[in-house]
Amino acid sequence: MANVEIQDLIDAGVHFGHLTRKWDPNMANYIHTERKGIHIIDLYKTRAKMDEAAKALKKIAASGRKVLFVATKKQAKDIVAAKAESVNMPYITERWPGGMLTNFVTIRKAVKKMSQIDRMKKDGSFDALSKREKLQINRLRAKLEKNLGSIVDMTRIPGALLVVDVKREHIAIAEAQKLNIPIFAMVDTNSDPRPIDFVIPSNDDASKSIEKVLAHLTDAIGEGLSERKSNKDTKEEVSATAE
Template identity: 50%
Template structure:
């Protein structure tokens, strides 16, 4: 289905009208200013990225009803007023967690999410899984660590010249093994233990990761589309989990939260060193 820029504007206008209808006088102006100017993310950014487009009405989870604004041409439109607030809540949680030294694992294995998950996790210095989730990644982390150790050993063999003195056929097999391990574990090979939180794109797709996090009481932040169950998620971000631009925008905001926290730490260290000197 082709979504035009005009339809984005009309939906945006509808949101603006709903805001005006909700408040009056100074309260109305205060609310509009809060939503459009002060929030972590703006309504304009969300609209331009297509975050408001949900799934077809026949593919939905009734529990998402509270996050749906309306229905248009057989597609649910997500209430971006609520998305703005939920992004801010998630942002604050991630920022505070990172400020306390917490580690976040970014998870998104669907094609639309793979690049954003890798790029944004690397940008903020966190871990990621953007290929197939290996069962037991969290609940059987000791076994995963053994595979990571194997990956690091193979990388060392390549770097120190060991591959150069081995038979060609053996080297081909070892490189194939190394590439496979890098593909699935490269984003977590420096992860020393269980992460303190997960950021997930599409909980339905990543149901095994969600289940493992629940078993270990690991809090979950997730982009939750209209076909997902929000009750499974601690910090729900109602939004389109299929559009690359939408995923990039929301994933980037979580990375920004980490960077805000960690850059503050770096500034404190510099200040301490300056004072000591």
């Protein structure tokens, strides 16, 4: 994992918090000072927390478990989708489907419905339907794809949640808490860090800040996946030699 440089964090605006009047007192420990009515985050603590989170995410990825990325705010959606796809991890960037984690069986049924529709189109049974039925099914498929397309390969509860903006994604966080799923999150000065297992104090509104923090965490996940593949290849070589 590459070292995080404080200057890079400054250049990305990671240190800019919210207006002082909108702060959450539970973030006091992560605030360095205030400037012109805006809280300034202590970037030395941010860097330490980024490294701590990166090490934990690397272990989770190396163990073969999935990390579910969650960000539905406009400035984070495309970044999160790109970062998650780069390491083949599931993500939610549209509305959080209620019960996504706590009622995972039902969500999996909806994903299977997508697969059934795809099979119908392949085996020709879709062509036998009426024009109206085709239209209804295509609309259903498009809706499912929009909301659940990015979690098609998530066949079990994820090993961790990686969130941008804990206030906005409070439902996802509440579900993860119920199931004791570790939560990693960018937490701004207007948010409560207490429900989060791995707090990364940072500006969660600016796209450059989101990009900078997630790049470091995604690199760590990628290293964990490489480590897992390397260990798997070594075991296969040993097994083949033994035979």
